[in-house]
Amino acid sequence: MGNTDYVLFAAGVITVICFYAMNTMALNLKTGVGGVIDFGVVAYVAVGGYVYVLCTNAPPPPGAVWHIGLGLPLWVGFIAAPIAAGLFGLIIGWPGLRLMRGDAIAVTTYAAAEVVRALATNEAYVTNGVVGFHNLPQPFREQFENPKAYSYFFMALSILSVVIIYLLLNRLHWGPFGRSLKALRENEEVALSIGKNPMRFRLWAFVIGSAIAGFSGAMFVTYQTICVPELFVLTVTFTVWIAYVVGGTGTDRRRRDRSGP
Amino acid sequence: MLYLQYLVFGLVTGCILLMGSVGFSMIQRLDNFMNLTHGMMIALAAFLAWFLYTTVKLPLLVAAVIVIIFIAAFTWAQYKVVFSPIRKAGATMLLFTSVGLSFMINGAMEGIFGATPKSINIGMPRQFFIGDQPILSSIDLIIIILAIVCAVGLHLFLTRTRMGIAVRAMSSQFDLARVRGINTESVAAVVWAIAGALAAVAGILYGLKGTVYTDMGWTIILLVLSAATVGGMGSVYGVMVGSLIIGVIMDMSVIWINPAYRPAMAFVVIILMLLLRPQGIFGGGRSRG
Numbered sequence: 001m002g003n004t005d006y007v008l009f010a011a012g013v014i015t016v017i018c019f020y021a022m023n024t025m026a027l028n029l030k031t032g033v034g035g036v037i038d039f040g041v042v043a044y045v046a047v048g049g050y051v052y053v054l055c056t057n058a059p060p061p062p063g064a065v066w067h068i069g070l071g072l073p074l075w076v077g078f079i080a081a082p083i084a085a086g087l088f089g090l091i092i093g094w095p096g097l098r099l100m101r102g103d104a105i106a107v108t109t110y111a112a113a114e115v116v117r118a119l120a121t122n123e124a125y126v127t128n129g130v131v132g133f134h135n136l137p138q139p140f141r142e143q144f145e146n147p148k149a150y151s152y153f154f155m156a157l158s159i160l161s162v163v164i165i166y167l168l169l170n171r172l173h174w175g176p177f178g179r180s181l182k183a184l185r186e187n188e189e190v191a192l193s194i195g196k197n198p199m200r201f202r203l204w205a206f207v208i209g210s211a212i213a214g215f216s217g218a219m220f221v222t223y224q225t226i227c228v229p230e231l232f233v234l235t236v237t238f239t240v241w242i243a244y245v246v247g248g249t250g251t252d253r254r255r256r257d258r259s260g261p
Numbered sequence: 262m263l264y265l266q267y268l269v270f271g272l273v274t275g276c277i278l279l280m281g282s283v284g285f286s287m288i289q290r291l292d293n294f295m296n297l298t299h300g301m302m303i304a305l306a307a308f309l310a311w312f313l314y315t316t317v318k319l320p321l322l323v324a325a326v327i328v329i330i331f332i333a334a335f336t337w338a339q340y341k342v343v344f345s346p347i348r349k350a351g352a353t354m355l356l357f358t359s360v361g362l363s364f365m366i367n368g369a370m371e372g373i374f375g376a377t378p379k380s381i382n383i384g385m386p387r388q389f390f391i392g393d394q395p396i397l398s399s400i401d402l403i404i405i406i407l408a409i410v411c412a413v414g415l416h417l418f419l420t421r422t423r424m425g426i427a428v429r430a431m432s433s434q435f436d437l438a439r440v441r442g443i444n445t446e447s448v449a450a451v452v453w454a455i456a457g458a459l460a461a462v463a464g465i466l467y468g469l470k471g472t473v474y475t476d477m478g479w480t481i482i483l484l485v486l487s488a489a490t491v492g493g494m495g496s497v498y499g500v501m502v503g504s505l506i507i508g509v510i511m512d513m514s515v516i517w518i519n520p521a522y523r524p525a526m527a528f529v530v531i532i533l534m535l536l537l538r539p540q541g542i543f544g545g546g547r548s549r550g
Contacts, residue, residue, distance in 0.1 A: 106295065111486070114524060118525045241357060241360065
């Protein structure tokens with residue numbers, strides 16, 4: 001095993017770290033800043049991943065089990081994934097956030113993740129069931145002769161998206177939106193008295209967090225070049241949670257996870 | 262006729278779930294957090310029962326008693342070693358610790374027993390008929406009787422014994438109970454052991470009714486959580502009714518919907534409950550932010 005193999009492996013690990021870093025930052029927005037316990041991280045990742053695949057996949061060949069493949073350019077998929085995941089977060093978050101009961105939200109999000117996986121496994125006419133999708137196209141793949149060079153490129157792409165999301169979230173945290181959220185978290189009555197609507201702010205935090213998770217899902221399936229229900233198991237949620245707890249709850253520092261591919 | 266049959270299936274499912282979720286609810290009421298490890302205890306009980314009955318070849322009843330004692334001791338030890346020392350850290354940390362512990366137990370189970378699904382083969386149970394339709398097997402009857410015994414026993418424990426009254430006092434006002442001289446530490450440990458014993462009974466029954474697989478803990482805890490939500494978080498009587506409702510809805514949904522969505526029906530019930538009656542059927546338990 002040559003030196004380059006280790007470097008290549010490290011590139012893969014860094015790509016996965018970036019995936020978890022995006023999700024952990026999203027979770028930090030929801031839970032750390034917004035105070036909403038979310039146990040369904042993997043649900044938004046799955047929605048993002050599948051929407052990306054459905055948008056970008058070529059139309060199904062005759063006789064295929066699945067029926068949807070829009071064949072749009074890849075960048076459309078990368079935009080559609082966060083939008084769909086954000087909408088999904090809106091639907092999932094609304095019933096629990098309306099009451100703002102921590103346990104209720106934890107239970108609904110946890111259950112939602114299970115439902116998403118059940119849907120992905122069983123609604124084969126959309127998701128191709130347990131077989132899923134393979135050989136997904138990767139952005140700018142044709143520019144690279146060497147598959148190894150491409151993994152470095154993809155690593156750089158992942159790091160770039162983490163940095164962009166970090167900067168965006170940083171602005172959000174320190175801007176009026178983040179300050180209102182933190183005020184709501186620390187003392188809801190005081191925040192209410194100056195006219196902050198807790199439901200609206202928390203729901204926005206939830207939707208933005210879900211959208212980021214959806215984007216990371218699109219990146220994840222692109223990196224794996226497959227999209228199967230087995231990718232979106234509960235372990236992903238709890239790995240993100242471990243990263244979140246290890247990083248220190250409720251702080252604004254970035255969190256990362258050390259698990260490999 | 263079909264409806265009646267599925268209704269009975271649902272009631273039996275609900276009865277098993279009842280025994281599984283009552284302990285969860287008591288712990289939640291007492292220590293104010295969701296103990297996800299409870300689902301793993303149910304799964305572990307099913308595995309141990311399978312192991313003792315199929316591999317060691319003990320009689321079923323002996324195996325069941327050993328499993329119940331072991332799981333009760335194990336949950337008691339969990340409380341003493343893991344949860345009691347970090348109680349001060351708050352509900353989120355306790356919840357997260359229980360998740361971590363669940364993963365450890367899950368991994369250990371997969372390592373020891375292997376990932377292939379197993380079943381406890383006890384032969385064909387006797388069937389009871391209405392007309393010429395099989396309606397209830399002897400196992401189902403035992404499950405229903407056990408659930409009633411559990412419910413009544415727990416009720417008597419909570420209302421008639423000093424220990425039970427102490428549990429209720431601690432559930433409603435922890436600090437006050439301690440000031441009044443209740444040994445909160447030992448009462449809590451007893452509650453954990455009882456919860457473990459009930460989880461073990463549920464686990465063994467799950468093993469007898471269906472297959473035993475390593476991820477069953479995660480599936481079951483989802484049902485337990487929904488039963489707790491429907492019943493009102495932390496209300497022991499609410500969770501009993503909630504379990505029966507979840508069981509009936511899940512099994513009757515099979516008539517109209519793809520059986521693969523059976524667990525997903527629990528989610529639908531949770532959402533409906535949160536929208537229509539967020540405090541749960543009995544509205545018990547403390548509200549938390």
